[in-house]
Amino acid sequence: MQAITIKDFEDWRAVARVLIANATRPSEVQLFEDDGQQALFAEDPTLRQAPTAQSSFGVPSRFLSLAESVGCHRAAGRWDLLFRILWRIKNEKKNLLEIETDDDVLQLTKMEKQVRRDAHKMKAFVRFRKVVQDGQEFFVAWHQPDHRIVRRVAPFFSRRFSGMNWTILTPDECVSWNQESLEYGSGVSRSQTPQSDELEELWRTYYASIFNPARVKIKMMKSEMPVRYWKNLPETDLIADLLAEAPRRVEEMIEQHEGFDKTADDFIKRFPNQLMTLSALKQMAAGCTACHLHCNATQTVFGAGPANARIVLLGEQPGDQEDLTGDPFVGPAGEVLEEAIGSAGLDRRELYVTNIVKHFKHTQISSPESSRPPRGKKRLHQKPNAREVRACRPWFDAEWSCLKEAEKLVCLGATSAKAVLGPGIKLTDQRGRVCGSDYCQQTFVTWHPSVILRASNAAARESKMRELIEDLVLAKDSV
Amino acid sequence: MASERYQSLDSKLAILADAAKYDASCASSGSKSTRKGSQIGSTEGMGICHSYTPDGRCISLLKILLTNYCIYDCQYCVNRVTSETPRARFTVDEVVDLTLDFYKRNYIEGLFLSSGIIQNSDYTMEQLTLVAKKLRKEHRFGGYIHLKTIPGAAEELMADAGRWADRLSVNIELPTELDLKQLAPEKKKPEIVEAMTGIKEKIDERKSDQKKGMKPPRFAPAGQSTQMIVGATATPDNEILKTASELYTGQSLRRVYYSAYSPIPHADSLLPGKSPPLIREHRLYQADWLLRFYGFEVNEIVVRKDLNLDLEIDPKLAWALQQRDYFPVDVNTASREQLLRVPGIGARSVKRILSIRRHKRIRTDDLKKLRVAWKRTKSFVITEDYNPALADLDRDDLQRLITPAAKQLDFFDTFDAALRGEL
Numbered sequence: 001m002q003a004i005t006i007k008d009f010e011d012w013r014a015v016a017r018v019l020i021a022n023a024t025r026p027s028e029v030q031l032f033e034d035d036g037q038q039a040l041f042a043e044d045p046t047l048r049q050a051p052t053a054q055s056s057f058g059v060p061s062r063f064l065s066l067a068e069s070v071g072c073h074r075a076a077g078r079w080d081l082l083f084r085i086l087w088r089i090k091n092e093k094k095n096l097l098e099i100e101t102d103d104d105v106l107q108l109t110k111m112e113k114q115v116r117r118d119a120h121k122m123k124a125f126v127r128f129r130k131v132v133q134d135g136q137e138f139f140v141a142w143h144q145p146d147h148r149i150v151r152r153v154a155p156f157f158s159r160r161f162s163g164m165n166w167t168i169l170t171p172d173e174c175v176s177w178n179q180e181s182l183e184y185g186s187g188v189s190r191s192q193t194p195q196s197d198e199l200e201e202l203w204r205t206y207y208a209s210i211f212n213p214a215r216v217k218i219k220m221m222k223s224e225m226p227v228r229y230w231k232n233l234p235e236t237d238l239i240a241d242l243l244a245e246a247p248r249r250v251e252e253m254i255e256q257h258e259g260f261d262k263t264a265d266d267f268i269k270r271f272p273n274q275l276m277t278l279s280a281l282k283q284m285a286a287g288c289t290a291c292h293l294h295c296n297a298t299q300t301v302f303g304a305g306p307a308n309a310r311i312v313l314l315g316e317q318p319g320d321q322e323d324l325t326g327d328p329f330v331g332p333a334g335e336v337l338e339e340a341i342g343s344a345g346l347d348r349r350e351l352y353v354t355n356i357v358k359h360f361k362h363t364q365i366s367s368p369e370s371s372r373p374p375r376g377k378k379r380l381h382q383k384p385n386a387r388e389v390r391a392c393r394p395w396f397d398a399e400w401s402c403l404k405e406a407e408k409l410v411c412l413g414a415t416s417a418k419a420v421l422g423p424g425i426k427l428t429d430q431r432g433r434v435c436g437s438d439y440c441q442q443t444f445v446t447w448h449p450s451v452i453l454r455a456s457n458a459a460a461r462e463s464k465m466r467e468l469i470e471d472l473v474l475a476k477d478s479v
Numbered sequence: 480m481a482s483e484r485y486q487s488l489d490s491k492l493a494i495l496a497d498a499a500k501y502d503a504s505c506a507s508s509g510s511k512s513t514r515k516g517s518q519i520g521s522t523e524g525m526g527i528c529h530s531y532t533p534d535g536r537c538i539s540l541l542k543i544l545l546t547n548y549c550i551y552d553c554q555y556c557v558n559r560v561t562s563e564t565p566r567a568r569f570t571v572d573e574v575v576d577l578t579l580d581f582y583k584r585n586y587i588e589g590l591f592l593s594s595g596i597i598q599n600s601d602y603t604m605e606q607l608t609l610v611a612k613k614l615r616k617e618h619r620f621g622g623y624i625h626l627k628t629i630p631g632a633a634e635e636l637m638a639d640a641g642r643w644a645d646r647l648s649v650n651i652e653l654p655t656e657l658d659l660k661q662l663a664p665e666k667k668k669p670e671i672v673e674a675m676t677g678i679k680e681k682i683d684e685r686k687s688d689q690k691k692g693m694k695p696p697r698f699a700p701a702g703q704s705t706q707m708i709v710g711a712t713a714t715p716d717n718e719i720l721k722t723a724s725e726l727y728t729g730q731s732l733r734r735v736y737y738s739a740y741s742p743i744p745h746a747d748s749l750l751p752g753k754s755p756p757l758i759r760e761h762r763l764y765q766a767d768w769l770l771r772f773y774g775f776e777v778n779e780i781v782v783r784k785d786l787n788l789d790l791e792i793d794p795k796l797a798w799a800l801q802q803r804d805y806f807p808v809d810v811n812t813a814s815r816e817q818l819l820r821v822p823g824i825g826a827r828s829v830k831r832i833l834s835i836r837r838h839k840r841i842r843t844d845d846l847k848k849l850r851v852a853w854k855r856t857k858s859f860v861i862t863e864d865y866n867p868a869l870a871d872l873d874r875d876d877l878q879r880l881i882t883p884a885a886k887q888l889d890f891f892d893t894f895d896a897a898l899r900g901e902l
Contacts, residue, residue, distance in 0.1 A: 093838075095837075095838060098834045098835065098837065098838060099835055099838050099839060100831050100834070100835060100848075100849065101835060101844075101845040101848040101849060106848060120527070123527050124527050124528055124529050124530075125529070125530075126585050127584060127585060127586070128583065128584045128585050129584070130583070130584070139583060139584070141585070156521075156523075159513065159521050159523075160519075160520060160521040161519060161583070161585075162517070162518060162519075163518030163519050163619070164519065164583060197584065198482070198485065199485075199580050199581070199584055201485065201489065202485060202488060202489055202492060202577070202580075202581075203581065203584070203586050205489050205492050205493050205496075206492055206496050206538075206541065206581075207530065207532060207538065208493075209492065209493045209494075209496035209497040209500070210496045210497075210499070210500045210532060210538060210542060211500070211532040211533060211534055212500050212501070212532075212534045212536070212741060213534075214534075214741045214742055214754060214755050215534040215535070215536075215739075215741065215755055215757060216533055216534060216535075217533070217534055217535030218533055218535070219535075220531070220535030221531040221532065221533055221534075221535050224528065224531045224535075224537065225530060225531040233530065235530055239533055242532070242533055243533050246533070250742065250754070252744075253742040253743060253744050253746065254742045254753065254754075256744070256745075256746070257746055257747065257748040258561070258562060258563055258745050258746065258747060258748070259561060259747040259748045260748060261748045385561065386552050386560045386561045387552075387561035390552060390561070390664075422665050423550040423551060423552070423560070423596075423665055424550060424596065424598070424599040424600060424631075424665075
């Protein structure tokens with residue numbers, strides 16, 4: 001039995017070459033790890049001779065790359081295993097590696113996988129800390145790999161961080177990159193690494209925030225990020241707290257809801273199509289409590305107009321007067337609309353007029369401070385929010401499907417225009433032209449008459465009114 | 480002061496990472512070579528997961544929203560306009576700096592940037608692209624960038640996005656048009672599909688230019704992906720898989736991500752308040768694999784009458800139990816296609832079996848050494864030696880033999896194995 005000490009992969013390669021040339025069998029030799037001590041036995045100096053033409057031979061390139069990788073493994077028996085497989089490839093079967101269920105091959109591929117995984121984890125788990133010295137930035141990391149992989153992985157870091165000065169410290173070996181070349185040094189202890197980096201708090205915030213407490217899978221986390229790496233990762237001490245809080249957070253998420261349990265849909269009784277009429281809908285809508293707006297309003301203000309109307313006007317919501325009378329557009333804004341309809345050569349009695357939200361949303365305020373004594377509460381219009389629009393919208397959808405001859409839809413104001421054409425639209429961009437919608441090709445948008453009431457001066461009022469009339473004319477005349 | 484800057488960043492990051500976590504995609508693979516002239520960052524084909532959170536998902540990219548203000552009202556989304564969730568907005572420079580700072584410390588592989596819709600599609604898309612462009616041009620950043628594109632944004636903006644990003648994605652969100660109408664009224668399927676087609680055409684165009692010997696600029700070298708939310712509506716698995724299959728063939732997508740609808744803070748009352756259907760999500764991923772790598776068709780995979788996948792057993796086993804006539808398969812003579820259909824044998828094992836077969840006859844021990852899931856495999860295969868489990872192939876209670884009742888509760892074993900490295 002011959003005992004040989006192996007320094008590294010290149011050394012093994014040289015020795016193995018000679019052993020094969022000498023027809024030494026695996027059972028006749030034992031390959032030891034070089035532990036830095038004097039060899040126990042005097043070794044044959046011819047073992048490390050340069051290869052000659054006779055002694056060199058070919059092996060499958062796959063074996064070489066596997067062997068180089070397994071050479072980094074920490075297991076003591078790796079040099080023997082490699083030599084045994086080499087010998088078998090030479091003497092037993094050239095394609096030995098293709099038989100993956102062979103016990104030697106199985107062992108080889110398993111060790112190769114361990115090294116590859118360790119190298120991959122090094123690429124993943126090295127954490128640099130920034131140090132500034134003489135105005136120059138350096139990035140320093142401490143890492144404890146399972147195997148001797150520093151030289152296998154260092155080139156990856158030099159490609160990735162080519163424009164940085166960095167150093168990776170490990171117990172076996174250290175490596176530095178100065179933006180030009182890699183330099184290796186001997187291993188160090190952890191105490192030589194910088195203790196903190198100001199970015200770590202942000203990173204921990206990110207880690208805690210990206211975690212979804214509703215999908216806890218600890219086993220999966222531990223298999224991919226084994227616990228032995230945790231001590232060098234700044235984020236992992238958050239794990240215990242994140243897990244402890246997870247059940248409570250999920251319960252809260254499941255229990256807490258926003259918005260309304262219902263929409264108008266829940267109040268629409270499903271009649272056969274031919275029995276569904278506007279007046280039946282109006283009756284159903286009178287009892288609608290889908291959103292909370294009904295609480296402070298007098299009544300539901302449903303649309304009004306003939307069932308055979310060809311043009312439909314859609315406003316935002318009823319106002320103070322409408323809320324009291326129960327009919328749409330009967331207050332001051334209604335008067336402006338009436339005037340515009342007339343000027344456009346239309347007849348209101350032929351139009352169907354309605355709102356996208358059917359209850360009056362308002363706040364109560366004391367009337368403005370003035371010399372006059374207060375006159376009690378005044379109801380001030382409030383814009384309905386998207387949630388209220390969504391809850392109420394099925395009423396308009398149902399109205400639309402009852403209006404069998406409707407072929408043109410005019411949205412008055414941004415609230416209804418956005419509900420019909422999408423939230424990204426701008427009234428100023430869309431008015432004055434035909435815009436197709438899910439309801440009908442001939443959809444138009446224009447000013448809400450209340451804009452004209454609120455205009456700050458006569459000129460603005462006039463121009464807005466002119467545009468409203470123009471838009472109604474456009475709707476009337478377009479085909 | 481730096482520390483003040485970090486504090487304001489910290490609270491924004493908490494909101495905008497939290498808002499981004501429901502997007503399942505985290506892949507950082509697919510770009511085979513690093514952009515020329517890069518100073519910081521590389522892409523060499525394989526993705527790297529830099530950390531794992533206790534939900535078992537990897538952290539590969541800095542996944543954040545530029546802002547969670549949004550004008551849309553998609554019911555399943557925590558950022559919809561009607562939600563009371565706290566809002567924040569990063570500046571373009573803040574995202575650029577954060578990405579570089581994290582990258583330089585080796586926390587991440589790159590950036591996955593998405594956004595709520597602010598103002599309109601074009602403006603939002605422009606802001607997202609600006610981040611990528613700044614990283615590439617001003618900082619010579621060579622790491623991975625995934626941009627979520629906004630359907631309806633102008634074609635030139637998409638073209639620009641593809642130039643700076645490695646991967647683009649457009650979320651299909653829900654499997655059918657009806658689902659979209661119900662839960663995401665402002666999102667239109669034709670618009671989403673059009674955006675995907677636009678990206679596909681640009682990728683194809685670049686490939687054909689390259690074939691002609693030209694050197695066109697990069698365009699999304701890691702391709703495009705999408706995400707579908709599962710379990711927010713009643714749509715069954717076969718519809719979901721049909722949509723996925725159409726996307727793979729029609730749009731050449733690299734990946735379709737399935738995301739179990741997860742309860743969200745500030746959830747709308749109309750949505751199911753329950754734990755996410757994780758097992759269903761897992762079965763969909765398995766079925767997705769069968770579609771892409773095992774030669775199965777959608778209509779074969781879903782065998783149940785309710786058109787859903789079986790939650791208790793994997794879809795290949797479910798198929799095999801129904802198609803007993805197809806078995807037994809002789810591992811020493813069967814074709815690759817036949818081997819791929821055997822329960823418990825993965826694509827990699829099939830490759831190994833074919834290679835070993837050239838040198839020796841395969842015995843049951845060989846299969847065990849290859850670490851096929853022998854319990855599921857054994858009743859379906861003929862090996863060189865005597866295989867007693869083969870006698871069970873025609874038994875009515877075969878499913879129970881393979882997955883005893885107690886074991887059925889332990890779904891998460893297989894779950895972990897199958898998802899490893901894939902999400």
